[in-house]
Amino acid sequence: MGDAPPLFYLEIAFRTLVVFIWLIVLLRATGRRSLAQLSAIEFAIVIALGSAVGDPMFYPEVPLLHAMLVMALVVGLQHGMALLIRRSERMETLIEGRPxxxxxxxxxxxxxxxxxxxxxxxxxxxxxxxxxxxxxxxxxxxxxxxxxxxxxxxxxxxxxxxxxxxxxxxxxxxxxxxxxxxxxxxxxxxxxxxxxxxxxxxxxxxxxxxxxxxxxxxxxxxxxx
Incomplete structure (x- = not known):
């Protein structure tokens, strides 16, 4: 069961709920294509989000605000890359390759x-x-x-x-x-x-x-x- 006090289990539940809701909000902002069909950049985003999401759920020394900021920055980078891809065919080829x-x-x-x-x-x-x-x-x-x-x-x-x-x-x-x-x-x-x-x-x-x-x-x- 570990050495943590019983109240910490409620904190874990609260942390998980906050991080999960924040992640849903961010993923909704990425659009349907990001969920249905992952490009190389979006796959990298998923890995980065997975790394940012896990620790704050059950490590009390990791502030929630830090993790939420990392998640927001990662999704913001995805939006920026998507904008570059839409506006520049050369950038699209550089990032996603060519058929x-x-x-x-x-x-x-x-x-x-x-x-x-x-x-x-x-x-x-x-x-x-x-x-x-x-x-x-x-x-x-x-x-x-x-x-x-x-x-x-x-x-x-x-x-x-x-x-x-x-x-x-x-x-x-x-x-x-x-x-x-x-x-x-x-x-x-x-x-x-x-x-x-x-x-x-x-x-x-x-x-x-x-x-x-x-x-x-x-x-x-x-x-x-």
Whole structure:
């Protein structure tokens, strides 16, 4: 139970109530977007508020006014940053980054994946969560500033064949067509998904210059199992 006098438990309840009400007031001032969708700056604000809120709730040597001032300053900084972001596109890019086009015409843009610090597996997993079976279905995929993936696919039945991403490669790796052999159907690069016409299988992709190999491009990898 600790060595604190019983009256201190009432003080803890009072401190918690005051800090909680003050926090609600401040969060209401930040607007709905801050609660529903956290940017990098807003995530930092949450961490700072969490640090400022905890101690004054049960440490008697921490004055409530000090903690409330810290919380108000943190939220004020958030308002100031939000104002800068709204008024300056350059500041928005500096603070929140820029969107990245991860997929273009059924092909992974490896340089953009590297810029966004994402792996091919990260993107394929997200695409599978949105019912994409092969990369040829994807016209464009953008990694937005808020961390969401915006996906634009071809209309049903009009997608060209592409690199299969189901089943997950950890469960069932795609077959590799040996380089130098003859293959009369389109092939997809295992690195970026770029298509190669039928004929002699190349040893290196002409789009990404990688040599992971090629696999047959498919329209529905699950329907062909």
């Amino acid at each position: 990245s086009e991860l997929v273009h015409g059924g092909r992974l843009r490896l340089s953009e994946l590297e810029h966004a610090k994402l792996s091919r597996e990260d993107v394929c997993e997200t695409l599978r969560n949105q019912s994409v079976r092969q990369l040829g279905e994807v016209q464009r995929a953008y990694f937005e500033q808020n961390g969401q993936l915006s996906l634009f696919t071809y209309p049903s039945g009009k997608a060209p064949p592409g690199l299969p991403i189901v089943p997950p490669w950890d469960l069932e790796p795609p077959s590799i067509v040996p380089p130098g052999t003859i293959h009369n159907a389109p092939l997809a690069c295992l690195s970026c998904g770029a298509l190669a016409a039928g004929g002699v299988v190349p040893g290196r992709c002409s789009d990404c210059d990688q040599s992971l190999g090629f696999t047959p491009a498919v329209s529905d990898p699950l329907g062909q199992k």
